[in-house]
Amino acid sequence: MSNNTLANDSRRHDFDALRAVAMLLGIALHASISFIPGPGFWAVKDTQSSDVFAILMASIHGFRMPLFFLISGFFTMMLFRKRGMQSLLAHRFKRIFVPMLIGMFTIIPATWIVSSMVSGNNESTAVAAADSTTADLRMSAAHGDIDRMKTLLGEDVDVEFPDKDGVTPLMLAALFGEAEAAELLIENGADVLARNHRGESVRDMLAAPDGVTKWVGGLIGIDVDQKSVATGRREIAELLPEVNDDGLATKTSTPQRPASGAGVIAALTNIPLFGHLWFLWFLCWLVIGFAILLSAGRSLGVPPPPRWMSVSTGSYLWLIPITMIPQAFMGRGELNFGPDTSIGLLPMPSVLAYYAIFFGFGAMYFDARDDEGVMGRRWAWTIPLCLFVLFPVGLMSSQETNGLGRFVSVFVQASYVWMLSFALMGVFRRFLSKPSKAMRYLSDASYWLYLVHLPLVILVQAWVRDWNVSPFIKFPLVCVVTSGVLLLSYQLLVRHTPIGWLLNGKPPHAARKSGRVNEFDRTETAGRFGGESNTGANGDAESESRLDSLAS
Known part of the structure; x- marks a missing residue:
């Protein structure tokens, strides 16, 4: 032209x-x-x-x-x-x-x-619209609110009910290292092999970078303590089974963290740098x-x-x-x-x-x-x-x-x-x-x-x-x-x-x-x-x- x-x-x-x-x-x-x-x-x-x-x-x-x-x-x-x-x-x-x-x-x-x-100074935040940290099973799992979780599970709330991104209550418990919440969910039939819509599993949540964990926690009113989260994640890891090449659960053992290269890529992709x-x-x-x-x-x-x-x-x-x-x-x-x-x-x-x-x-x-x-x-x-x-x-x-x-x-x-x-x-x-x-x-x-x-x-x-x-x-x-x-x-x-x-x-x-x-x-x-x-x-x-x- x-x-x-x-x-x-x-x-x-x-x-x-x-x-x-x-x-x-x-x-x-x-x-x-x-x-x-x-x-x-x-x-x-x-x-x-x-x-x-x-x-x-x-x-x-x-x-x-x-x-x-x-x-x-x-x-x-x-x-x-x-x-x-x-x-x-x-x-x-x-x-x-x-x-x-x-x-x-x-x-x-x-x-x-x-x-x-x-979100931190007002009781009617995204997490507390219903009742402080007890809005539903996912948020209760993220906050480690065991009493509320038992109440919801007693009312036959779906233990696998995901959010729009496919994130389950067990994934949130794993992300924030809430070991007691994770154990309760697993006892009630939570799928330990479930994946969200990005293909991330419960095990992947255990390896989430600190920056991602803090960011998500800030949005839903959780004050993330890195040491507490790390300790809880190790306990949750003991509850999860190994997975063989066919994606089937075998015995229980502590999973290894992903290779450093994969962790870096995950951090570069998921840390909300640009908003x-x-x-x-x-x-x-x-x-x-x-x-x-x-x-x-x-x-x-x-x-x-x-x-x-x-x-x-x-x-x-x-x-x-x-x-x-x-x-x-x-x-x-x-x-x-x-x-x-x-x-x-x-x-x-x-x-x-x-x-x-x-x-x-x-x-x-x-x-x-x-x-x-x-x-x-x-x-x-x-x-x-x-x-x-x-x-x-x-x-x-x-x-x-x-x-x-x-x-x-x-x-x-x-x-x-x-x-x-x-x-x-x-x-x-x-x-x-x-x-x-x-x-x-x-x-x-x-x-x-x-x-x-x-x-x-x-x-x-x-x-x-x-x-x-x-x-x-x-x-x-x-x-x-x-x-x-x-x-x-x-x-x-x-x-x-x-x-x-x-x-x-x-x-x-x-x-x-x-x-x-x-x-x-x-x-x-x-x-x-x-x-x-x-x-x-x-x-x-x-x-x-x-x-x-x-x-x-």
Whole structure:
């Protein structure tokens, strides 16, 4: 594709708006978690709850981040075509890596502190919503509440009842070294060979790194003492059988800790280093992969993919099957709909591969030039199909772990995310393809809002937690208060400061005052509020890259 052709491209205001909405939906998603019934690892557990919020969270989670990575791949290819590889990598370093690095030393610690504060000082936390540490069998096992466990087991509570990640009461007892609780569970028939949805066994829990144990303990109100946990784990190890090559239990003996290499890999994968900023870390990997593959392809003379693969209904023929592969390695629990989340230093291979598919398609889609709006033009019937057919079927089948039911679950989840993503692309192209100052402002602000929202969301959730008010009033209140405070902070503290310039580029007047108006500054700030650049055809084309300041 020639530069002259690219120079005539129109700005994708629709993609800019869609990317902003995808980011802001993350605030709604996290705001909903405290209102989901049952135990969990969230810092706040509201006294009012409804299954509606579990459904809402699953429906958003099933498409939001894949769609974001698709858009990011689109804008990544846009920058490469307009600026070249060196400028692309410099831009991504500035817009992605630097904010991520700063956030790891500011936002993430703040989230941990707030979570610990609200879960440790209030009796209606995620663990204590019902009765202090006695919310259910899993939490009682984690806390070592033997009396409550005996009561629950006497009421025929399922000793194997797992959470949405497949974690059983015995696994939690093992994680926190609660030997007496583990022995009681085993005596009542707990499966010592059970595995969660990540394939981790009770024995694996005994070897969990201290960092993971402390983090989980902080979320559910357990003050972890390393010596006590280590002692309890050794006692539990004596209760577990050896397992032969066929996975069958043999005699009882003390298991060996995993090889040091495996332990390091487990720690790098599971310690929650990035928190909700994991997507920035993934984008770093994907941009590097993009650069390597594109450079290798050009050196080897690999032809571009045919246009039908990214601009026709035939796209589904390869997108859905290839997406099913990593999806098959991910969540299988109740209401565990959509991709897993990987927040460690080492990305989980299945999760990284999953998002790489969407990122790669976005790059292909830019080159394919969908000027006619083929992808998503049937949104009027696709959206109802996704929300009222695919989503319910996928949600129900997500509990299936093997056989035909598992295949249906994986197929439907892959179909849901692609069809809904394309449908939303069609909706935004139809209604938000024209410049809008309001949407432009919201787009710029959305990066800041998402980066820093989590500590404030948790604080507001804790504020309303004990109100005897419907959760359908509390939930929008949490969203509105959080978003309002963050928008105010963006306007007063971020927008016209170096923080805002780091996230969204420096506006023309600020660049002129600093005496550093160069080509990079002009392309970063052209058309800030949706208007077109006045620098001519070539400047107009370059101004499109301004849209990617958050899709990075």
